[in-house]
Amino acid sequence: MPDYDNLILPYSSGDADKDEGLLINEIIARSQQPIPDPDAWLQGVDHGGVVLTTVDAVLGWARKRSLWPMLFGLACCAFEMMAAAGNRWDISRFGMEIFRPSPRQADMMIIAGTLTWKMAPAVRQLYDQMAEPKWVLAMGSCAISGGTFSESYSVVPGINRILPVDVYVPGCPPRPEGLYHGLLELHEKIQKQGYLKDNVHLPRLD
Amino acid sequence: MRLKALAGTEAAPRIEEKLSGSVIESNEACMVVNKDSIAGIMQLLKESAEFDFDYINNITAVDNFDHFEVIYNVTSIAKKHTLCVKARIPGRDNPEIPSVTSIWKGADFQEREVYDLMGIRFIDHPNLKRIALWEGFEGHPLRKDFL
Numbered sequence: 001m002p003d004y005d006n007l008i009l010p011y012s013s014g015d016a017d018k019d020e021g022l023l024i025n026e027i028i029a030r031s032q033q034p035i036p037d038p039d040a041w042l043q044g045v046d047h048g049g050v051v052l053t054t055v056d057a058v059l060g061w062a063r064k065r066s067l068w069p070m071l072f073g074l075a076c077c078a079f080e081m082m083a084a085a086g087n088r089w090d091i092s093r094f095g096m097e098i099f100r101p102s103p104r105q106a107d108m109m110i111i112a113g114t115l116t117w118k119m120a121p122a123v124r125q126l127y128d129q130m131a132e133p134k135w136v137l138a139m140g141s142c143a144i145s146g147g148t149f150s151e152s153y154s155v156v157p158g159i160n161r162i163l164p165v166d167v168y169v170p171g172c173p174p175r176p177e178g179l180y181h182g183l184l185e186l187h188e189k190i191q192k193q194g195y196l197k198d199n200v201h202l203p204r205l206d
Numbered sequence: 207m208r209l210k211a212l213a214g215t216e217a218a219p220r221i222e223e224k225l226s227g228s229v230i231e232s233n234e235a236c237m238v239v240n241k242d243s244i245a246g247i248m249q250l251l252k253e254s255a256e257f258d259f260d261y262i263n264n265i266t267a268v269d270n271f272d273h274f275e276v277i278y279n280v281t282s283i284a285k286k287h288t289l290c291v292k293a294r295i296p297g298r299d300n301p302e303i304p305s306v307t308s309i310w311k312g313a314d315f316q317e318r319e320v321y322d323l324m325g326i327r328f329i330d331h332p333n334l335k336r337i338a339l340w341e342g343f344e345g346h347p348l349r350k351d352f353l
Binding site: 117118153154 | 338339340343347352
């Protein structure tokens with residue numbers, strides 16, 4: 001078996017072709033035997049590791065670590081949400097990388113932007129189509145209170161007029177770090193929430 | 207494409223020649239016309255060889271308390287010139303103006319937007335209903351007396 005601890009390969013010293021040849025020859029010399037498949041443990045005895053926990057703790061952990069947001073943005077806050085999903089801030093570190101385009105597969109809704117009364121029935125319908133348990137995060141001033149448009153004739157003054165909100169993230173728009181702070185707070189909330197969540201049942205909108 | 211802005215004073219005499227009494231006043235920036243003759247003026251602006259305005263950029267409106275103004279920005283892509291025409295609608299109650307949708311199809315949505323937000327009715331518009339706000343909304347929010 002090759003001695004991996006002492007495997008020091010000759011890296012480039014200037015003459016690229018010559019170094020490449022040395023490297024290949026070195027690998028050939030050290031690779032005369034196949035590496036054994038790491039399956040010895042299959043023959044061993046299962047030591048039966050036991051972990052004691054509660055259903056609530058495991059369920060909360062599972063829920064918060066696989067929170068799938070809905071692919072849904074209303075205004076400029078959506079760009080910060082996209083940046084949060086992109087590779088620089090990388091939302092997949094929190095198990096949330098799958099922005100679902102269907103509400104039936106989503107666990108949470110990030111209301112990113114200004115909600116107008118004309119859009120409100122559509123948002124409410126999307127929320128109703130999401131499976132329980134579900135959470136809502138209000139991102140930015142407009143979603144929280146209507147922001148600068150709160151006195152307007154066409155803007156909903158805060159999405160808590162339409163939906164029950166779990167976390168509010170202020171900012172205009174909040175940076176991705178701000179959104180992450182809100183998401184981690186939501187994770188904490190989900191962990192504390194336990195198995196039996198008091199769901200908010202909204203009256204039917206027909 | 208470099209466009210030349212046609213002065214209102216330049217266009218007004220040529221309009222008056224064909225449709226006398228239609229132009230109220232004109233200045234460097236625009237030409238203010240009588241609202242009842244707007245359809246005839248727009249037809250002339252589009253079809254005469256000297257103007258040849260084949261494209262409507264924009265229709266908007268202004269609330270001037272005692273009268274409304276509907277503003278048309280038109281461009282000739284062939285002749286490379288533009289013109290601003292304002293149609294004055296006196297009074298505040300039930301403002302109406304002839305539609306130009308039969309001349310430029312692109313006027314359809316813009317006239318609907320003006321109707322929606324300013325409450326000016328366009329006579330002979332094929333589908334005059336609200337476009338941005340919802341059916342049942344009370345009032346026209348860009349009017350000065352809305353709040």
